[in-house]
Amino acid sequence: MQIKTNRIESIDVLRGLVMVIMALDHVRDYTNTGYLFINPTNMDSTTPALFFTRWITHFCAPVFVFLAGTSAFLFGSKQPTKKNLSKFLFTRGLWLIFIELTVVNFAWTFDIGLGVHIFQVIWAIGICMMFLAALIYLHKTLLLVLGFIILIGHNLLDGITVQGNDPLSLLWYFTHQQGSVAFNNGESLLFIAYPFLPWLGIMVLGYCFGHFYQKGFDIKIRKKWLLYMGLGAIALFISIRFINIYGNLTPWSEQKDGAHTLISFLNTTKYPPSLLYTLMTLGPAMLFLYIIESVKNWFTNILVVIGRVPFFYYIIHLYVIHLFGLIGLTLLGENWKELVLTPQRFMSKYLATKGYDLWVTYLIWFITIVLLYPLCKMYMKYKANNKDKWWLSYL
Template sequence: MKVKSNRIESIDILRGLVMVIMALDHVRDYTNFGYFYTDPTNMDTTTPVLFFTRWITHFCAPVFVFLAGTSAFLYGSKKASKKDLAKFLFTRGLWLVFIELTVVNFAWTFDIGLGLHIFQVIWAIGICMLFMSALVYLHKKVLLVLGFLILFGHNLLDGITMQGNDPLSLLWYFTHQQGFPEFNNGESILLIAYPFLPWLGIMILGYCFGHFYKKGFDVKIRKKALLYFGLGAIALFIVIRFINIYGNLTPWSEQKNMTYTLMDFLNTTKYPPSLMYALMTLGPAMLFLYAIESVKNWFTNFLVVIGRVPFFYYILHLYVIHLFGFIGLSILGEDWKELIDTPHRDASEFLADKGFDLWVTYAVWIVTVALLYPLCKKYMVYKANNRDKWWLSYL
């Protein structure tokens, strides 16, 4: 069914692509040997195939957050006032934080007690939207400078570290340092994987980037900008990463051969996202937008569907993948309940020597996306035909 839409297809295509790739990493968590306990970026234990299976998914979170900022700008460009935009960002931000700590957390753990409180990408987008609800009142040039200051300067804070679960430490974990504080004798654990500050910088820049997609903007100028931004970000990444002094929590080093040295060079910090991580991922994303501007075929049509209902897809894919994990563990002859992730079960590391070969991960990934596509298409059509329902903008 053809759906009429004023949405910008190239943005939806990119968003759809990263959503599809994202599912690969999450399927790996629930199927691959070692489950959550194997680190694909550990140069002493990984393989090139495992490393690049993880590395390709690094593009997902920064592109998703960046485009969330772009979408906020485009949403605001259709509103009569900044107040309307600010209200939407504030309420949607609160909604996303709530969903992360309930619906999303349960999808990850299947623990009714929710002993693990996981703060990941949905939380990061939500909290950044709360800040953006105030920041949108700033002049665009001020916003642009602020975004670049955060992106290029936040690694100066890497040396500040906290320990424990006191209020100051908690504030720092949520702001810039990944942390896992425990409470109530380990019965409740905060898994703060996405400190918000660097993500806020990425969202601010995404918001400013929306200027290039305003109605009536010259396509030739946009494509030229995308090309320069993309090549410039990649060049900066290579130069700064090669210098190996600033921009990442850990430096790269020469490994046992050229392949592993390249892998370590590309092994940038995601938690929190370093300057190198952002340049490495957002640069190619700009080039993709440049290349895909006028492309239309069956594959882009496929990606558009998922890109137009990313939140719906995100929630569903977590539950489907976790259910596949239960099935897989049962096939291995193990108790499927071991994939109900509680603080105690998580600490047992029972799954560290269980799991399937990587080809199984890829097979389950393809099946997962194939199952979700028709559901996403139906929901996309429903949204397009019910634009008068305000609550759909929150889903």
């Protein structure tokens, strides 16, 4: 059955692509040697294969957050007033934060006590939507300027660092510095992986980007802008990174060989997303949208399905991958409970030397996508055939 929709397929294709790639990183977390407890971008220990397995997934979060802003603009263009959009953004933002701290946190840990409180991408999208609910009342030019100020200027705050669990320190962790704090004698662990400020700049720019996809916009002009923005962002990334003064928490340096020097050059900061990290990821995303504008084939059809139900896919894929992790750990002769990630297990890092080779990660990744696709397709059809159900817009 052909589903009629007014959605823009190129955006859904891009969103679907980054969702598929994202699963690779999460499968690596639950299968590859070291599990969640090693850093694949650590220059002292990484290999080219491991680094680029991680690097390709860097595109996922910024594109996802950016397109969340774009979707907000397109949703708002169908609303009678900005008040309707503002209410939706605020309430959906609250909902996403609730889901992050319950359903998503349980998917990551399988700890029924929810002793580990992780603030990741869903929290970041949620809190940014709540801010965007107010910011949409600004003039579009002022909003665009604000987005660029945050994107370009937030690295000026890199030198401000705090330690501790006092209210001001926690506020700064949530705003611009990744941090973790243990409470209740180690019985609870708070981990802020995604400080919101830089992500807000990305979402605001994504909202402004929606202008290019509003109804009636000239496709030729849009493609020209996509090409200019994509090439411009990549050129800026290379230029600023080469100068090696600003735009990232750590500079690059010459390494023992050309491959590791390239790794050092590309090893930009995600937590929080630096200016260079954002340019490095969103630039190619613009070029992808430029190329994919009129492309339609079996592969884009698959990506469209996943791209139309990203939240559903995100939740389900975490549970499937964690279950694969439990099975894999058992096959290694380990206690599967080591992947029931309580605060104590997080801090012990027992699994830091356990796991499978990288090829196993890629195999499980492929199996995961094959399993998820029909579920996504069924849910996509359900949403398309039940547009009268208001609650589906929150899922």
